[in-house]
Amino acid sequence: MAHIVILGAGIGGMPAAYEMKDLCGPNDQVTVISDSPRFHFVPSNPWVAVNWRKRKDIELEIEPVLARKGIHAITQAAKRVHPEDNRIELLDGTMVDYDYLIIATGPKLAFDEVEGLGPNGFTHSVCHVSHAESTDWDGFTSEPGPIVVGAVQGASCFGPAYEFAMIMDTDLRRRKIRDKVPMTFVTSEPYIGHLGLGGVGDSKGLLESAMRDRHIKWICNAKTTKIEDGKMFVTEHDEDGNPKKEHELPFKYSMMLPAFKGVDAVFGIEGLTNPRGFITIDKHQRNAKYQNVFSVGVCVAIPPVEATPVPTGTPKTGYMIESMVTATVHNIRELMDGKQPTHEATWNTMCLADFGDTGACFVAVPQIPPRNVNWFGEGKWVHLAKVAFEKYFLRKMTKGVSEPFYEKMVMNALGIVKLKDKLTGK
Numbered sequence: 515m516a517h518i519v520i521l522g523a524g525i526g527g528m529p530a531a532y533e534m535k536d537l538c539g540p541n542d543q544v545t546v547i548s549d550s551p552r553f554h555f556v557p558s559n560p561w562v563a564v565n566w567r568k569r570k571d572i573e574l575e576i577e578p579v580l581a582r583k584g585i586h587a588i589t590q591a592a593k594r595v596h597p598e599d600n601r602i603e604l605l606d607g608t609m610v611d612y613d614y615l616i617i618a619t620g621p622k623l624a625f626d627e628v629e630g631l632g633p634n635g636f637t638h639s640v641c642h643v644s645h646a647e648s649t650d651w652d653g654f655t656s657e658p659g660p661i662v663v664g665a666v667q668g669a670s671c672f673g674p675a676y677e678f679a680m681i682m683d684t685d686l687r688r689r690k691i692r693d694k695v696p697m698t699f700v701t702s703e704p705y706i707g708h709l710g711l712g713g714v715g716d717s718k719g720l721l722e723s724a725m726r727d728r729h730i731k732w733i734c735n736a737k738t739t740k741i742e743d744g745k746m747f748v749t750e751h752d753e754d755g756n757p758k759k760e761h762e763l764p765f766k767y768s769m770m771l772p773a774f775k776g777v778d779a780v781f782g783i784e785g786l787t788n789p790r791g792f793i794t795i796d797k798h799q800r801n802a803k804y805q806n807v808f809s810v811g812v813c814v815a816i817p818p819v820e821a822t823p824v825p826t827g828t829p830k831t832g833y834m835i836e837s838m839v840t841a842t843v844h845n846i847r848e849l850m851d852g853k854q855p856t857h858e859a860t861w862n863t864m865c866l867a868d869f870g871d872t873g874a875c876f877v878a879v880p881q882i883p884p885r886n887v888n889w890f891g892e893g894k895w896v897h898l899a900k901v902a903f904e905k906y907f908l909r910k911m912t913k914g915v916s917e918p919f920y921e922k923m924v925m926n927a928l929g930i931v932k933l934k935d936k937l938t939g940k
Contacts, residue, residue, distance in 0.1 A: 522618035523548035526811030549591035621774030630741030659766025664700035668773030670827025684870025715890030810838035837932035
């Protein structure tokens with residue numbers, strides 16, 4: 515009998531629970547530990563922020579849906595992981611023992627690294643649904659003014675910043691007040707469309723064109739130094755990383771994505787995390803020191819794709835995370851069978867970015883360059899596809915199915931697969 519514990523119940527943790535349960539024997543136990551009793555579909559947070567969705571539309575209770583699959587849920591935050599003892603300490607002091615651990619916590623939001631950043635400062639966030647639903651968008655639109663939106667230095671997930679800028683533009687146009695709202699996009703990326711990935715296809719040209727069409731100005735290679743009530747201080751750098759120009763940007767409304775760190779439960783554990791608190795893993799998603807510990811998702815340590823004048827990180831997108839999950843659960847099954855892990859995630863990516871009434875899609879195979887497929891396109895179909903995917907993913911989580919056969923069939927037909935071929939390594 516093996517006890518597999520999954521720490522986190524997000525886009526990585528929930529599918530990991532379902533896939534692991536499918537591979538377990540009748541006497542094995544799967545437990546999910548979550549700091550929240552509800553699963554939230556994070557990609558919909560920008561819609562929540564402009565009141566196109568309510569919180570209830572994008573969340574579900576995890577205990578009943580997991581129980582239907584025979585998976586135990588503990589809805590209490592972890593205080594500390596003790597990998598040397600194969601235990602997790604919960605906030606109330608309870609210890610949970612495990613044979614295998616999958617860390618899928620997501621990140622800690624490092625708002626504290628920029629003075630005045632975040633919901634406790636002077637900017638909004640779409641990183642968590644509770645942040646998104648408290649942005650007071652209706653209050654802003656009743657008394658509109660300048661908007662500053664983007665991502666600070668060290669950020670790795672740039673897509674939501676672009677999405678939110680475009681969604682706000684669409685909503686303001688529908689309200690016929692776009693002419694009253696100057697908008698500036700501030701980003702640590704070296705150019706528009708870099709995305710922390712060195713660009714994907716013609717993402718630079720397409721996103722620059724989209725922003726010009728929407729009269730959104732931008733500042734790249736930007737380091738946000740300080741934020742005050744209604745004013746953001748930004749240092750623009752040249753391609754060598756030297757300060758080039760100082761900006762003082764007034765705003766009535768601002769949303770800036772923060773950098774990420776590892777969560778407190780794992781931060782600083784020698785051999786488990788890097789200095790930022792992300793879990794270090796090998797090609798099998800396994801930690802080198804604690805070889806019964808695996809990790810998936812945003813909490814995984816991945817080096818930047820390339821050096822940039824202002825620091826940027828590498829994003830971990832949805833399908834990439836799902837490929838990590840599938841490799842992880844198969845590798846744990848092999849360990850349970852007395853074998854060594856052999857499965858490697860492809861880290862292939864297909865991403866849908868909503869622009870409110872249109873959108874952009876990119877396919878990167880694999881996500882980290884050099885790539886076999888490097889494509890970026892746009893159209894109204896992407897907006898419709900994003901809406902459909904939201905409903906589809908929530909239904910999957912409700913039904914307890916990670917990858918229905920028809921999804922796998924379609925993705926395989928597109929050449930987007932989760933696991934590398936053991937013979938070719940491709």
